Amino acid sequence: MKTNAALLHVFRAGTHTATDGKAYEFSEADVADMVDSYDPKVSRAPLVVGHPKIDDPAFGWAAEFSRDGGEVFATPEAVDPQFAEMVNAQRFSNISLSVYLPESPGNPKPGHFYPRHIGFLGAQPPAVKNLQRPQFAEGDGAVAFSMPMPRRLSSLGYYLKRLFQGTRDDAIERVGAEKAEQLIPQWCIDGIAEATADDDQAHAAFAEANNTEQTMSQDKTNAAAADFAERESQLTARATEIEQREKALKEREDAARRADAAEFAEGLVQAGKVLPRQKAGIVELLLAFPAGTVLNFAEGDGQAATDHDAPELLRAFLDDLPKRVDFAEKSAGHDNGAPAPANFAAPEGTQVDAGRMELHSKAVAYQAAHPGTAYMAAVKAVGG
Incomplete structure (x- = not known):
C-alpha cells in the first residue's frame, strides 16, 4: 500500500x-x-x-x-x-x-x-x-548541530587526562609514589594529552562549543515555544471561525427550507386540498426529512x-x-351544488294565474335562500 x-x-x-x-x-x-x-x-x-x-x-x-x-x-x-x-x-x-x-x-x-x-x-x-x-507533506527543514571530530577528540583527551591524573594522585596518597607509578605511569597520562591537544586549549575549545550549543539550543527552544503558542492560537481562532461560519450557514439554510415548506403548504390550503389547521403540521413534516x-x-x-x-x-x-374545500365565491344558482330550480313554464297559449305565479316565484326564492326547505313549506312561509 x-x-x-x-x-x-x-x-x-x-x-x-x-x-x-x-x-x-x-x-x-x-x-x-x-x-x-x-x-x-x-x-x-x-x-x-x-x-x-x-x-x-x-x-x-x-x-x-x-x-x-x-x-x-x-x-x-x-x-x-x-x-x-x-x-x-x-x-x-x-x-x-x-x-x-x-x-x-x-x-x-x-x-x-x-x-x-x-x-x-x-x-x-x-x-x-x-x-x-x-x-500533508512538509519540507524537512531539519538542521543538525554537532562539533567537528578534532574538537570532540581534544575534549575527550582533556577529560581522560583529568581522570587518570586524579586516580594516580589518589593512589600516591594511599600506596605511595612508587606503587602509584607502577599502576598508572605518568608518561601514559602525558601521552594522552600529547596525542590529542593542549589541555587548556582543548578545555577552552570544548567549553566554548558547549556553551554556544547550549545557548543556541535554548534560543531554539524559546523560539519554538513562542512559535507553537502563536500557531496554536491561530489554529484555535481558525477552528472557531469555521465553526461559526458553519453555524450561520446552517441557520440560513434552515430558514430557507422553512420558508419554502410554508409556501408549499399555503399553496395546498389555497387549492383547497388541505384545511388551514393542517398547514403547520405539513410544514413540520416536510422539515423532518433531510433532502x-x-x-x-x-x-x-x-x-x-x-x-x-x-x-x-x-x-x-x-x-x-x-x-x-372550495373557497370560491358562489352565486345563488345551481353552481353551489343545490338542485336546479324547477321550470314551471306553461305551454304556449295556456292562461296562467298571475297571483299564483307570483306565489310560486316567492316560494322558489325562499327555497334558494333556505336550502333543504320543502316546496309546500316554502309556499306556506311566503304566505301561501
Whole structure:
C-alpha cells in the first residue's frame, strides 16, 4: 500500500453503508472507473470541512486520483497553509469521499462514478474505516548541530587526562609514589594529552562549543515555544471561525427550507386540498426529512444519495390530493351544488294565474335562500 504523505487515502473498494441506510458495493472495476473518469478540467473535487450541503470555501483541490488495487488516493494541490496545519495537528483526523453515482443528478460524467469532494472530519467517524490518517507533506527543514571530530577528540583527551591524573594522585596518597607509578605511569597520562591537544586549549575549545550549543539550543527552544503558542492560537481562532461560519450557514439554510415548506403548504390550503389547521403540521413534516441527491460515505452527516428523496415524494403525494374545500365565491344558482330550480313554464297559449305565479316565484326564492326547505313549506312561509 502506498504511504507517501503527499497522497490522501480517501476510499477503497468494498461494501459500505451510506447515510440513507443502504449498503453500496464498489468493486475494483467501479473504483477504476471513478479514478479514470476524474477530469479537473470538467469538475474539480474540493477539499472541504465535513460534507456541506451547499458550496463552502474550498481549502484545496484534488489535482488527480490514483489507485493501488482497490485503494484510492488523491493528490492535493493549492492547499490552504492554515488548513494543512490543522490537519497535520490532527484537528481533522478522518477523511471521507463524496461520490456521484452514475445516475446521480448533477454528475459531471453521467453513467460513471465521479468524485464530488473530499470531506475532512473531526470527531465524525467515516463510513469507510481504517483509511490512513490524512497528512500533508512538509519540507524537512531539519538542521543538525554537532562539533567537528578534532574538537570532540581534544575534549575527550582533556577529560581522560583529568581522570587518570586524579586516580594516580589518589593512589600516591594511599600506596605511595612508587606503587602509584607502577599502576598508572605518568608518561601514559602525558601521552594522552600529547596525542590529542593542549589541555587548556582543548578545555577552552570544548567549553566554548558547549556553551554556544547550549545557548543556541535554548534560543531554539524559546523560539519554538513562542512559535507553537502563536500557531496554536491561530489554529484555535481558525477552528472557531469555521465553526461559526458553519453555524450561520446552517441557520440560513434552515430558514430557507422553512420558508419554502410554508409556501408549499399555503399553496395546498389555497387549492383547497388541505384545511388551514393542517398547514403547520405539513410544514413540520416536510422539515423532518433531510433532502439530498448525492451519496456521501460518512455516518450521520445528513446527506442521503437517493434518486427520489422523501420530501419530493411527500410533496408529490400532497399535490395530487383532490380538493376538500372550495373557497370560491358562489352565486345563488345551481353552481353551489343545490338542485336546479324547477321550470314551471306553461305551454304556449295556456292562461296562467298571475297571483299564483307570483306565489310560486316567492316560494322558489325562499327555497334558494333556505336550502333543504320543502316546496309546500316554502309556499306556506311566503304566505301561501
